C-alpha cells in the first residue's frame with residue numbers, strides 16, 4: 425500500500441494536498457465566508473464564553489497546539505495555555521468549569537493526553553478534541569470535537585497529521601473570532617479564501633522536492649542542527665527539529681530565533697547547519713539579524729522562506745522558497761520542506777524511516 429513510494433513517510437508527505445483538502449471539505453463556505461464545524465456546533469457557545477482555553481498534547485500534536493496559541497490569541501482574543509499533557513496531569517493545574525480543555529491527538533490513544541483530558545473533566549471543564557483516528561478513545565471521551573480526516577498515518581513520524589491539525593485549528597480560531605466579534609470580516613474572508621488555496625500551494629512545494637533531496641546530500645554529515653523561527657514559525661522550527669531527530673538520529677534543537685543569543689549561539693561553527701524558518705512577516709528584519717549573527721560565526725544557513733523574501737534568500741547558502749501566504753497560515757507551508765529535509769537526510773544515513781528505533785506510533789504507556 426505504499427503506492428510506489430519507498431516509504432510510508434514519503435507517501436504521507438505527498439498526500440498532504442489531498443489530506444488538507446479532505447480536512448477543509450464541507451467546512452469552508454466560500455460563498456458567505458463562514459466556517460462550519462459540525463462536531464463542535466452544539467458546544468461553540470461555551471467556547472465563545474470561555475475564560476481561557478487550555479490545550480494539552482504531546483510531541484508533534486503539542487507543536488500544533490503551540491501554533492493554535494498564536495492563532496486563538498490573534499484571531500479570537502482568547503487567552504490560551506499550551507501544556508505538555510504529561511506535565512499538566514501531574515501538576516496542581518488550575519482549571520475549572522469556566523475553562524475549556526482542548527486535547528490534540530492523531531491516534532486519540534496517547535496515555536498522557538488521555539489522562540490530561542480526564543483531569544480537566546473531573547474539574548468540570550468542557551472538553552474538546554482534535555483527533556485523526558475515528559472512534560479512538562479521546563475522540564469518544566471528549567464532549568465534542570473535530571476530526572482531521574487525514575486518513576491513516578502509518579509512518580511513525582507525523583506529517584499529514586500535523587498539517588491537518590493546524591488546518592482544523594485555523595478554522596476553529598476563525599470561527600471563534602467571528603462569533604466573538606474579534607476578527608474583522610474582511611480579514612476573515614481573506615483567510616478563508618487563502619486557506620482554500622493551501623492544498624495547491626503545498627502541491628507547488630512538493631514539485632520542488634528534488635532540490636531538497638539534492639541539498640540533503642550536503643548536510644547528512646552533520647551531528648547537530650539548529651532550527652530557528654519566530655511567531656507562527658517558532659513551533660514550525662520545533663517540529664522540524666523533532667522530525668530530524670526522530671528519524672535520522674541527528675541531534676537537533678528548535679528555538680525561538682531570539683533565544684539563540686541566550687546560549688545556543690555558543691554551539692555555532694562551520695560544521696553547524698542552521699535552518700531558519702522565516703515566513704515574511706513583521707519579524708523579518710529581526711530574522712535577518714539572526715542570520716547575520718550565524719554567518720559571522722561561519723554557521724551554514726538553510727532558509728525556508730517566502731519566495732519574495734529576496735533578502736533572506738540571498739543571505740542563505742541554501743533556500744527552499746515557498747509560495748507567499750498569510751502569516752498565520754505559513755506553518756502549513758513551511759512544514760513541508762522541513763519534513764522533506766529530514767526524510768532525505770534519514771534515507772541518506774540509512775535509517776529506518778518508517779519505524780525509527782525506540783519509537784512507537786502510538787504511545788499508550790505513561
Ligand code: M6R
Pocket residue numbers: 482483484485486528529530531532533534537580581582583666667670785786787
Ligand atoms: O497520536 P498523538 O498525536 O497523540 O501522538 C503524540 C506524539 O506521540 C507524536 O506526535 C510523536 O511526537 C510523533 N512521532 C512525532 O512525529
